[in-house]
Amino acid sequence: MLNQKYKDIADYLISAEEEKREVLKVTAELKPDLTVEEAYQVQNEIINKKLEEGRKIIGPKMGLTSQAKMTQMGVDEPIYGYVFDYMLIEEGGKVPFHDLIHPKVEAEIAFLIGEDIEGPGVTGDQVLAKTESVLPALEIIDSRYENFNFTLPDVVADNASTSRVVFGTAFKSPKAFELDLVEATLSINGEVKESGTGSAVLGHPANAIAMLANMLARKGEKIRKGELILSGALTGAVMLKIGDSVSGQFGGLGEVTFTVA
Numbered sequence: 001m002l003n004q005k006y007k008d009i010a011d012y013l014i015s016a017e018e019e020k021r022e023v024l025k026v027t028a029e030l031k032p033d034l035t036v037e038e039a040y041q042v043q044n045e046i047i048n049k050k051l052e053e054g055r056k057i058i059g060p061k062m063g064l065t066s067q068a069k070m071t072q073m074g075v076d077e078p079i080y081g082y083v084f085d086y087m088l089i090e091e092g093g094k095v096p097f098h099d100l101i102h103p104k105v106e107a108e109i110a111f112l113i114g115e116d117i118e119g120p121g122v123t124g125d126q127v128l129a130k131t132e133s134v135l136p137a138l139e140i141i142d143s144r145y146e147n148f149n150f151t152l153p154d155v156v157a158d159n160a161s162t163s164r165v166v167f168g169t170a171f172k173s174p175k176a177f178e179l180d181l182v183e184a185t186l187s188i189n190g191e192v193k194e195s196g197t198g199s200a201v202l203g204h205p206a207n208a209i210a211m212l213a214n215m216l217a218r219k220g221e222k223i224r225k226g227e228l229i230l231s232g233a234l235t236g237a238v239m240l241k242i243g244d245s246v247s248g249q250f251g252g253l254g255e256v257t258f259t260v261a
């Protein structure tokens with residue numbers, strides 16, 4: 001019975017994504033008492049549906065990793081979602097605005113995983129030892145909810161607002177950088193709109209990947225070799241519009257760009 005309810009909520013959110021239209025949050029429209037645990041079951045239905053359609057997982061991603069976002073949402077734990085192959089935009093490429101609802105962009109550090117990482121008890125140092133490379137990325141989030149208005153269970157059910165990702169092309173050794181000291185700026189049409197450092201991500205971006213491994217362990221899952229994982233935003237998110245030229249500068253880690261067409 002409840003399983004059917006989760007499937008119905010998943011269909012509601014998948015339709016919103018496919019039809020590029022915003023909807024009322026699940027807790028207002030379909031299930032006011034949705035818990036975070038149930039929301040991950042809804043997310044799971046969405047993931048399975050995409051897999052059945054032949055979509056491929058690029059990797060999980062962490063969201064709400066900054067203290068500012070957690071405080072804003074009244075939560076003390078980040079969330080995760082999944083990035084799929086159809087969400088990838090090539091570096092320097094075009095993001096078609098009309099494929100999306102009300103996109104925002106944020107600057108993140110991505111980890112290419114070299115060995116499986118299985119929780120519980122994983123630490124940031126263990127993550128770094130099992131990371132093949134790190135690279136800069138711009139994540140485009142696009143909540144399916146009207147005005148990005150949601151509660152924690154709503155956003156978990158909505159695959160953590162995941163929509164598109166532009167990965168940089170320079171893969172660097174994690175040993176070559178103090179990732180917590182990396183400074184990123186996010187510019188739109190040549191104007192810096194947001195900036196931040198790696199330490200904004202749970203003190204160090206590797207801590208976010210460790211937390212992800214530990215959260216996945218609760219449901220008997222692990223981070224897998226070859227996954228490319230977004231660790232969470234260094235900067236605030238900036239609203240996008242047609243014609244925007246977007247650039248993320250990550251110091252020695254490199255640059256990521258795209259335009260909105």
Ligand code: 0L1
Pocket residue numbers: 062063064065139141142143148155160161232233237
């Ligand atoms: O990647 C993220 O941090 C997105 C989490 C969802 C919050 C939002 O849509 O603003």
Ligand code: MG
Pocket residue numbers: 062063064106108139141230232233
């Ligand atoms: Mg993000």
